[in-house]
Amino acid sequence: MGFLDINNATKSYGSVQVLHNVDISVEEGEFLVLVGPSGCGKSTLLNMIAGLEEITTGDISIKGNLMNGVHPSQRNIAMVFQSYALYPNMTVGKNITFGLEMHGVPKPEREKALADVAKLLQIELLLDRKPGQLSGGQRQRVAMGRALVRKPDVFLFDEPLSNLDAKLRVDMRTEIKKLHQKLGTTIVYVTHDQIEALTLSTRIAVMNGGYVQQLGTPKEIYDTPANLFVASFMGSPSMNLLPMTVQVEGESVYVKTQTKDGEGVRLKCVNSADALRAYDGQKITMGIRPEAITDPDGADQSSRHIEAVQARVEVTEPAGSDTFVTCTFGGFECVARMRADAEVKPGEIAPFAINMEKAIPFDPQTENRIA
Template identity: 55%
Template sequence: MASLTIKNAVKRYGTVEVLKDVSIDLQDGEFLVLLGASGCGKSTLLNMIAGLESVTGGEIMIGDRVINDVHPKDRDIAMVFQSYALYPNMTVAKNIAFGLEMRGIQKAERQKAVEGVAEMLQISHLLDRKPAQLSGGQRQRVAMGRALVRRPEVFLFDEPLSNLDAKLRLEMRTEIKRLHKELSATMVYVTHDQIEALTLADRIAILKDGSVQQLASPTEIYNKPANIFVAGLVGSPPMNFIPATLVEKDGITHARLSLNKDTDNDVIDLSLANNDADITEYGGKEVVLGLRPEMITYVNGADVNGQQTILSNVDVVEPTGADTLCFLKWGKHDVMARVSSAIDVGSGDQLAFSIDMSRASLFDPQTEERI
């Protein structure tokens, strides 16, 4: 395996700049997920690493070797596609072994390698079948087997699970996670599914309009998003964004929320005493307060030590199984809360909800960057 370095990568189609000065340093054995909406440039970047797209500017390196002008077959990478790309006239065994055969590997060695990968992926009983006789999940395992059997320096995955149903996606996520742990392989994985990103990645690179918005661990991206775009993209249900003003009370900075639809007289002040945001330059200024739904919960079902409460009207209730989502009215603001399914709550109820301000995010309303 090897490290992967992307230095100031640029991709243009004519005058259209699809990737803008992208720099990512991936360590040997690290699992990187490229996350973003369609058209953000993530698949283009993956194809540039694979050699399927040319590099307009910057460098891409595997180990200490610059591969900008290296032919795809000489890059020592393996790619797993969304469409599986299996040969329909070949058996599973021949599909897996095809790349080895093209590289001149002897038959006995090919057979041994295929059997080893098939056992790892639990598809040994399928080796004599053809792709048409396989389910979607089985086909994806074969596609992964074809990549794994080569033992390349870098594995590339282009939305490999998007054609599978929810249950199979969960199973295959677990399988990919297990394989990464077993192989200690360097992997780059493209997806628009935030759950895949959060569960699989060592680090996530979030792209928007060809630029990296944040490159960090899943925990950091979820708890400390770099800007409003990242905060809104990652998290299901999404983060609540509420206009607030920072005010000083008894020597402590508070986020002041206006709860009245028509006037600013009805306000609530939420203490930021336990929040680590650098707010020294924002006294008296407007900010955007970011609260994830799980930071707002029913007071009887929460540890309220040091937390604050808001008496809230419940507008809509959505049971999700383990949790219940409550859509609240905080005056002129619509806010989503997450409570335990054991809590008996219904539309029209008025309840006290606890607010965990220690985990709140604050954003500059002009730049939309995290404070």
Template identity: 60%
Template sequence: MASLTIKDVCKAFGSVEVLKGINIDAVHGEFLVLVGPSGCGKSTLLNLIAGLESITSGEIRIGERVVNKVAPKDRDIAMVFQSYALYPNMTVRKNISFGLETRKVPKDEIEKVILKVAGILQIEDLLDRKPSQLSGGQRQRVAMGRAIARNPAVFLFDEPLSNLDAKLRVEMRTEIKKLHQRLDTTIVYVTHDQIEAMTLADRIAILKDGIVQQVGTPREVYETPANLFVASFIGSPAMNFIPASVVRSANEAAVILRNKAGKDFTVKISSGQEALSELIDGQELILGIRPEHASAGFVGRDDASLAHLDCEVNVVEPTGPDTLVYTTLNDREVVCRVHPDLAKRAGETMSLALDMSKALFFDPKTELRIAAR
């Protein structure tokens, strides 16, 4: 088990700068997820950690050792790929043991490792099969088993669940989480799926265009995103963004929200919000509100932080335990998560409540958060 330190790391392919000064630390035993849209640089960063690509500048440490010029086989890492990368002509047993054999580990010790790994991943009955005889989920377990057998300081996962169907992905996420709890080993996991990131990570590093936008726990990046990109990327359905302007009177601040029928509602900004003293009358901002904080009723609550609005329903999407209701505020589509019993039909008017104590505010020019809970 070891820590991982990425300091001022840059990577360029010719004149194209892919990573632009990355700084991330992962402590011993941490599950760190690198997440972001395609092309953000997350897989490139993983390849730099693995030694599959050379860094242009900066420093990568595994434990106390700088590994910039250390060969991949000598970095004490194990990597699990999206494509599984199993040897098709070898049995599961041989796939797991191959790396140990090349390192001249004694046969009796190899057999102990195989049985231990097979027990952890519940693949004891698959040891004599070949990859072609396995399902996608089973192949992924074998790929993880091969990595576990090496007992590395750091595990690297490169979108390992992308080739699985939706149900199996959920099951494998749970298995990977259990695996981390059993092994207590440092894991760096790359995905473009924010739900995967939220469910697996101790901390998440969110990348965009080769730049780290924010590093934090799942709760931190969800509740206090650093900017509009993080707020929009994390959460499903995504956060609502409503353009508005500030209205000040005495020591209070509010925003005006207009429904589809043209009726205006003065919505007070919660007194608990930070940086309200910096907001000036007429200032343009973006109000961010999560769908679960825009609902038809908050059980047991009737406090000043709830803003009540009458809105016409555009679209209704039942999801089972909740119903998503789409409406319009300030000419922007807004999605609200409501109890199925409270949802109206499309074209009808319903009373919605915004929990302004949970609202976030962003500067439309810099896209940075300017007020938070």
């Protein structure tokens, strides 16, 4: 049993089921991120934990106590919303302590809690201002302070950074990460941004169509995606997904592409080679992350198998520390991630190195990873 347990939870609106048999157990101090596209059910699940939405079937427990039917005010949770939800007529200090005042906490305790949280979030100089006098990042800190001051069992974040500009979003992401590491709080965080999910979480639940597609650590989600949806959704740029045919030759297993004009490539498999033998002569989808396709000098020298290919460069996109290269080999377009000083030009045929140790095969029928 975890600190927060979601057992076989479903949610329906009339005859339409929007959440299907969700099972997640969150340990104390974990940072769980619910990630997925709009309409996947992640905010609905968060609202069910908060008590803002009723559970249709299943159970939700916090610290071993069943929460089904328990009013939100009795759950000892704190929620940080996308819209900040601050009282515009109150000062920052009043916004932070208002909930404590409503719960009858004595003034000396409220003032101490406010001072502690203001110092932690570095907003001591803002306490006498009104929300309208604050920037978006400052408002988000105040919203977080209002949650922190209550010392809840579970913190719930509903896309808290989506209203911020790109740089501020990165800065606030770092602050939230520091805060979690310092306080060791239990957090459930909703976002559609897979970079937020990978950088903040201790575990990720990738959701789509009301189902949890995969639950695991950021490394597990990124390196061993359970299916094509997870593979394509997690990662930026997304994983290259190539239709290829399996070819078994003695002890070796290859995958190849073949176009109508005869152009093609053949790559030797080192991952899932035994499982791929059952697909001899059949089409599969081979997933290769952009960083596994690079220039020969930038290839991972510790890899068990690097394949050398020639590919036509279509587009180059310098990105500071890296250069992303859209190239065509075997009749299919791929994105490669090269070093910043890699010298390739659109229109030329250039050498590329593919780290086959990072290649992941998928069954095109079931869309699941081939073990």
